[in-house]
Amino acid sequence: MTRRFATLDVFTTQPLAGNPLAVVLDSDGLDGAAMQSIAREFNLSETVFVFPPDEPRHRARLRIFTPARELPFAGHPTVGTAVLLALRDPSAADARAFGLEEGVGIVPCVVETLPDGSGGRARFKLPALPEYLGPGPEPEVLAPLLGLEPEEIGFGRHRPSRHGTGPRFTCVPIASAARLDAARPADAPEAGDGLYLYAPDPEGTGLSFRTRMFAPAMGIAEDPATGSAAAAFAGVLMQFEALGEGTHDVAIAQGQAMGRPSTIALQIDIEFGALRSVEIGGAAVLVSEGALRV
Known part of the structure; x- marks a missing residue:
């Protein structure tokens, strides 16, 4: 046929x-x-x-x-x-x-x-809104898996965490875009999770981030753009950013390290201090x- x-x-x-x-x-x-x-x-x-x-x-x-x-x-x-x-x-x-x-x-x-x-x-x-699945491993545990030093993991209030919207992700903040590009993950620390690394985008304005996603359990060595991870990232931002009431636009750049640049638009709507809706575009x-x- x-x-x-x-x-x-x-x-x-x-x-x-x-x-x-x-x-x-x-x-x-x-x-x-x-x-x-x-x-x-x-x-x-x-x-x-x-x-x-x-x-x-x-x-x-x-x-x-x-x-x-x-x-x-x-x-x-x-x-x-x-x-x-x-x-x-x-x-x-x-x-x-x-x-x-x-x-x-x-x-x-x-x-x-x-x-x-x-x-x-x-x-x-x-x-369905992203679900918080608990804290991620400590930087000392993650660093050797990523080919980084422990002090290169985390920035501001951001710490490793796990979130999901169906697919599950271990979300790891990296101190800079340069160290994000240098990361060489061996595997995701949690069986079945995708590994989502993110850093502030030095070329962006407002809420702007660069990301990388690896999912060996799904047969994906590295993904140029990951909407489900961006959706889970809404939960990360709710946890670690001081977001006020109303609508927040987030720019996510992914794929630069692979030579396939991608741009994902994430929109978060907050009402009465809680996440009301998430849009991906x-x-x-x-x-x-x-x-x-x-």
Whole structure:
């Protein structure tokens, strides 16, 4: 059977930057084992399989696979697939709003496409807020795993911590962007966690950070852009930053150390001292289209 697919670069406006994504549009009849094999064949950080929605009022149901396992939710697959589905929409509207059914629940998306059909921008609201999973290991434990010195871990009030939005992350503050680039992680300290390193962005303004993400348990040596980790990072900022009431925009730059620069827009809304909502946004560009004979 011939199945249509597309590849996109996500969290970037330029092809061959950002985080590459494969989306299989004709997924009916594929079981979990077949989808896992196709994801290994693409060998990208994530591959998305699109199915008709369970509820007709939603746009589609998604299943997301890394080369090693299925994920209940991931950010760059959500942004990239939302842009692709909007580009495939026969309506003439430049902006569209719809829900995507994922393992964590319904993900509400808003998409604006480019007139030439080359890509667009999408943002989505998290269906579940990030969960605090406890403190991370002490710097003395983390330092040898990262190829750094203990005093290079932490800045301001920030200390290692664990947060999750489905996928779980050990979040490690690094004292400077230079030391962030120098880190050479051997493994994540917690089994099954992604390892999310972050530092203040010396070129940014306001709440701006540079990040790196490693997930050996998911088959990802290093990821150029990670929306689910950015979502978990909202919990980090709530824990360590003195954020006041209202909406806070956070700029996240990732992928520089890999030569695939990415830009993720994180928006945090706080009401009565508590996290009310989290949105993730970014651009995606269409790179290729083809067919699988599976």
